[in-house]
Amino acid sequence: MHLRLATAALALGLMGCKDASGERIGLRGLRGPERPDEHPVMVNAELPFRYPPALYTRKVQGNVTLRLYVDRDGQVLADSTRVEESSGYSALDSAAVRGSQELHFVPAKLRGDPMGVSVLFPVYFRHPEAAPLPGDTILRERGERPEAGDSGTTPAGQTPAPRP
Numbered sequence: 834m835h836l837r838l839a840t841a842a843l844a845l846g847l848m849g850c851k852d853a854s855g856e857r858i859g860l861r862g863l864r865g866p867e868r869p870d871e872h873p874v875m876v877n878a879e880l881p882f883r884y885p886p887a888l889y890t891r892k893v894q895g896n897v898t899l900r901l902y903v904d905r906d907g908q909v910l911a912d913s914t915r916v917e918e919s920s921g922y923s924a925l926d927s928a929a930v931r932g933s934q935e936l937h938f939v940p941a942k943l944r945g946d947p948m949g950v951s952v953l954f955p956v957y958f959r960h961p962e963a964a965p966l967p968g969d970t971i972l973r974e975r976g977e978r979p980e981a982g983d984s985g986t987t988p989a990g991q992t993p994a995p996r997p
Contacts, residue, residue: 869941869948873903876939882932882956885924892963895920897929899954905947907938917953929956 897920902913911934916926933954940947959969 867943867948869943869950870945871942873907873938873941873950873952876907876937877935880932881935882958883928884958884960885928888922888924888958889960892960893922893925893958894960894963894966895922895925895958896966897926897956897958899929899933899956900951901933901936901954902949902951903938903940904949905940907940907947909933909936909938913951920958925958928958932956 896918897916898918900913900915900917902910904910914930914933916930919926920929933956936954941950942948959966
């Protein structure tokens with residue numbers, strides 16, 4: 834049983850942002866006095882989110898939106914991470930927060946200088962044998978929800994994009 838989450842289009846709401854494989858991701862919700870010229874780029878080869886085994890067994894699914902602060906070194910500051918929108922399951926919310934501490938980025942830049950930014954970072958927990966949640970067909974059309982078994986994914990879940 835694979836309990837790692839699959840990449841959908843790691844949704845970090847920044848237009849034109851790419852992950853380590855060159856796939857486009859969205860990074861939204863940037864906050865600060867100035868918007869960066871270059872958005873953060875996730876460098877994780879695999880997403881670090883793990884489906885809680887008890888919920889996976891029960892085929893429980895949900896979406897968690899986190900607010901993350903990516904510092905000028907590309908690290909997620911643990912003390913600044915919070916659940917912006919709960920999945921309704923504390924175990925999924927906690928798994929998302931735990932996994933976020935293993936995310937790494939090339940930092941955002943303003944005029945070539947690294948800068949910290951706050952982003953909304955959605956995490957989708959999807960079970961390969963469960964029915965799609967409302968709205969999942971929209972994600973599939975946008976290319977944000979790979980089918981179980983697609984190259985580079987595992988059958989346990991997805992991650993969407995942060996928003997402002």
